[in-house]
Amino acid sequence: MPSFDFTTLLWWGLPLAAAPVIIHLINLLRHRRVEWAAMEFLLASQRKYRTRVLLKQLLLLALRVAAVAGIVLALAQPRWTAALGAWLGGGRTVHLVLLDDSYSMGEVVGAGDVGGDAARTCFDRGRRVVERIVAELAGRRGRQEVALGRFSRLVDRSAPLSETGMPSGNGPPSTGAEPAVAAGVTEQASATADMTADGRLDLPRQPVSPAVVQRIRERIARFTPSATAAGPTTALGFAASMLGGGAAGGEPRVLWLVSDFRATNWRGNEEAVATLAALAAAGVELRLVDCAGDDAAEPGAGGAGVSPANLSVERLEVVGGVPATGVLVPLEITVANRSDRPVRDVAIDVREDGVPRPGLRLPEVPAGGTAAQRLEVRFAKPGPHTVDVRLPPDRLPGDDLRTTVVDVVDRVDVLVVDGRLAAAPGAAPTAPGAPGARASGRAGDAFYLAAALAPGAGAPTGLRPRIEPPAALASLDLSSFDCVWLLDVERLDNAERDALEAYVRGGGGAVFFTGPRTRAEWVNDVLYRGGEGLFPLPLAGAVDLLADPAAPDAPDVVVEEHPVVAVLAGQRNPFVGAVRVERYMAAQRGHQPDTGLRRLLSLRNGAPLVVERPCGAGVVVAVLTTAAPEWNSWARGNPSWVVVMLELESHVARARRAAGGVEVGAPVAVELEPGVDGVEVDFLVPPDGAIVHQTAAPATDGRLVARLERTDVPGAYGIRWKRVDGSERERIVAVNVDPDEGRLERVGRERIDTALAGIPFRYEPAAAFQGGAESLAGVSLVAPLLQALAVLMLLEQLLAWSASYHPTARRRTA
C-alpha cells in the first residue's frame, strides 16, 4: 500500500486538484459574447458534436485534475510498502527493529548524510535509520506495531516471550542479582534502569503513534554505542523467539536489522544464517540496513587529530617478573593496525592506578599487523593495581583503551620440593634465607635454585622460595604458591601426585629437575603415564654426554626458540656456551613428541635438555639434568642460570598471574567464603566509580557468589566487601572490549548474498534512508508516478489538441 513521506503536503496539496474544475467554471462565466448571424450552422454543429465535445471536455478535465493530483502525489513522495498484508490481513503488521550497538558501530564515517544532519559514526546512521523507519511506519495505513531492541541488550537473558513481545511471566526468575542503580550512576547504568519491563527490549511491542515516534526519538537520542562485541546471533535468536514460528500469529512481520555487517560477525556465522532462514521460512520479511558505508573517514573527516586508520590495543598483560612490591613488573602492550596503511609514531598514554605516567611511542605499526612495546611498572604497595593504556583518537575509538589489573603482594611464595629432603626426613624444611636452610641445602639442588630465585636483598626478585619435602605437596595449600619446583624427586605418593596434578591442571606451573635419585621407570609410570600425566616426556635413563671429537669446542647447550631462553639466543651471548653438561636424563628413543611439547634447550647431540608441555590450564617444564652443578656447570657462577630460572618462574606462573579480566558485557563476579566474608558487596563501575550494591547469593553449585550482571563500559571494576571480622577486602577486575570487534572489514553485499542465498531478504544501505529516501520502507513511487504523469500530460495535450483547445493559425475556407 502506498504511504507518503510528506503526508501534510499531500493533504494541503490535494485540494489543488480541483483547480482545473474551478478554472473551467470560471471560464464558463467569463465567456466572450458574440452576436452571430450564421447560428444555424453553429446549432447544427452543436447538435452533431455535442456528445463528443462534452466527453472530450470531461475527459480533458479529468486528465487535468489527475495531472495536478499526480504532481501533488509526486511531491508528497509516495512509496509502495511491502506490507501487502495491510490490505489483506486485517491491517496489522509487526515490526521488530534490532539496532546493532556493538562498539564497531562507533566507527567514524564521512560527513553526515542520513537524516539531513551530520552522522559522524555508523551508530549515528543507525539511529537516524531507526528514526526514519518508525516515522515512516507512523504514516502507513493499517495498524503498525513496533518493538525496538539493541544487540547488547539482547545477549544476556533468554526469557521466553509472549505474543506481545513481553516475557510470558514476570520476567526471569530473580536471583537477587538484578542491578539496583544507586544515585549518580552512569548513563549506561541509567539506561539499564530505563529498559522496559522485560529487560531486553528498549521498546516493547506497541502500536506506532506520533507519541511513540516521539518517545523513540527521545530514547534513541540517548543511545550510544556499547563497548560490547555483541554480534547478530543472539539478537536474531531473540527475533526468532518473538517473530518466528507463529509466535506473532498470522499477521505480516518485518525484521529490521540495522547493523554494520562486519566480516567478524558474519563470515562463517552459520547460526545467524540458519536463524535468518528460519525467520524467512516463517514468513518474516527481512530488511537488512547497512550503516557502514563506503565513505569511511578520510583524513580529517572525523575531526582534528582523528587518524583515518584504526589502531587497537589488542593485548596488555604482565609478561614476566614477579608482581611484588618494589619489583619491576614488565608488561607488554600489543597494538594492532586494522587498516591497510602503516601508522607511524604512535603515542601511547599510560596510566598507573589512574595517574598519568610518562607515555610510550611506537615507531610504526605495520599495515594489518601488530607492534609490541614493553612497559615496566614498579608498585610500592601491595594490593590490586591498574594499568591503563590509551591510543590517540582514531577511526574507531572503542578499542583504543585497555586496562589490566596487577595483583601485587609483598612477596610471592614459591614451593621448592627438594628430593633430598625425602631421603633425609629429619632435615627441617626452611626458607633459603634462613641459616639452617643454607646449611641443610648447601651444595644441593634447592640451594642453587633458591639462590637463583631469591639472590638476596641487593637484587629483590619478589620471590620467597619455600623448600619442603615431597610430603608438603599433600599437606600444604598449593594454591598459595606461585609455582612448584620439584628437584630430583625420587618418588611421590598418590596424594602428593594428585595434589600436584590438580594444581597444575588448575592453572599452576611446575618445573621438574632430574638427578641421581630420579628413576626413569617411576617417572614414566607415575608422572608421564603414557602422556596422560604431568611429565612432558618418557625417560630412558641417565646417560653421560659424550665428547664430540669432531667439534671439541662446540657448546654443550643449544638454545631453542622459546621466550624463556630468548635472552640466551644469539651468536654473541657467551654465557650459555660456557655451560658444560656431563650427564643428563635421556628421553626414550623413538618417542613421538606429545602435542604441545616444546624444547627450550637441547644438547649438542640433539637430545632434549629442557622441555615444556601444557597440562590442563597449567604448564609443566622438565629440566633433564640437575639444578646443582652435579651433572653440569650451569649453576656454578654462570649468570644465565639466574636469568633463565627467573624467566622460567614467570613463565610457568603466568597462567596463575593472568589477570582475571572479562570482556565487556560479561558479568563480573566474586566468590565469597561463607562464614568469612559478608554477603553485601559493592561494585564500583567505571569510569566514575558509581556504586552498584549487590547481595551475594548461593550459586547452583553451592558457591557464594556476588555478581554484577551488566558491564557496559570497559575499565577497572572495583569490588569491595567486608569480612565478618570487620576487615575490608577489595578486588579489581579489568573489563575490556573484545579486540576482534575492532576489525572493520565489512562482509559486503556479495558475501551476504552468497551466505543468504535462497533466503528472501532486502539489503539496503543507510544512505537509502536519508531525506526523501529511496526505498525507506517501500519502493519509491516517484519515478513511476512521474512517468505516468508525463504520459498523462501527453494525453492531455493530445486531447486538448483534439478538442481544439490549442491555438492554431487561422485557416481560410471557401
Add this chain to the structure above:
Amino acid sequence: MPASRRSLHPEAIARIARLELRARAVVEGVLTGLHKSPYKGQSVEFLQHREYVRGDDLRRVDWKVWGRQDRLYVKEFEEETNLRLSLLVDGSSSMDYRGGRAGDPARRLSKYDYAATLAASLAWLALSHGDAAGCVLFDELVRTSVPARTRRSQLTGICDVLEAPRQGHKTAFLPVIRSLSETLPPRGMVVILSDLLGDRDGMFRGLQVLRRRGHDIVLLHVMDDDELDFPFDGPTRFEGLELPDHVTCNPRGLREGYLEALGEFLGDARRRAAAAATDYSLIRTSEAVDVALVRFLSRRASMAL
C-alpha cells in the same frame, strides 16, 4: 497597389460615411480601369437628322429624306437604355454582422454596409451609362424601394433607400418577390445582395418566379470572413442575430461541424442558384468592393460574349 485602388480598400471605404460618396469612390476607381462599358443601349425616340458623314451606319440613313431631297441624312434618336437594373438588398438582422474586434480601426464593413456599397456602386455604374436603376430594401417585407429610373437624381434616391433605418427582422424572400413581381420592370436585371441566411427555400423559389418573368438574376452572396472561417477561440457565447437561440461553447470544438454545415450550405446555394439560372457569386466582406465589382462586371462581360 495604386493609390486609387488603395483608397478603395474596404477599410478605407468604410470610413466614408455617406453611401453615395462611397459608391462614387468605388465606381470612379473602377472606371479608371475600364475601357468600355459593357452596356449597349438602343434609342427608339427620334431626336434629329444629321448629314451623313463617311463611316455612319448605312442602316441609320433616312432613305425617305434622301428620296425627297436627294441628300443623305442619318436619323439620330434620343438615347434610351435597354437595361433595367433592380437591386434587391437584404436588410435583415443577419446582415448586420460585422467581423473583427469592436474598436478595431481596421474593422471590416458589416455585411449590410458592404452590400449597400456594392449596390450603390452598381447603380452608379448603370446610371452613368444611362441605364435605369432601382433599389428595393427588404427583409421579410419590402421595407422601402425606389423604382428603376435613368435620371441622374436616381442615385440619391437609391442611396436614401439603402440608408433607410432598418428594423431588425428576419429574411423572408418569397413574399417579397411576390409583392415585387408586379412592380419590377419586366425582363430586367435583378441583382440580389443577401447573405442567404434565413428562408433559403423561399429565396430560391422567389428566384424561380423572377426567372419565369424573364429577369436576368444575379445573386451576390455576401458573407463575412468570420462566417466563412469561424476563427473564434476561447469560451464564447454566440447569440443569434435573427434566431433567438444562443450557444455557449468552445468554438474550436464546434468549428469542424460548423464548417461542414457551412460547406453544405454554400454548395446547396450554388446548386440551387444554377438550377434557377441565377448568376451566383460569393463575396467576402474582406474583399475590396471595387475588386468585387470588377470581378462581377468581368464575369458579366464574359457571359455576354
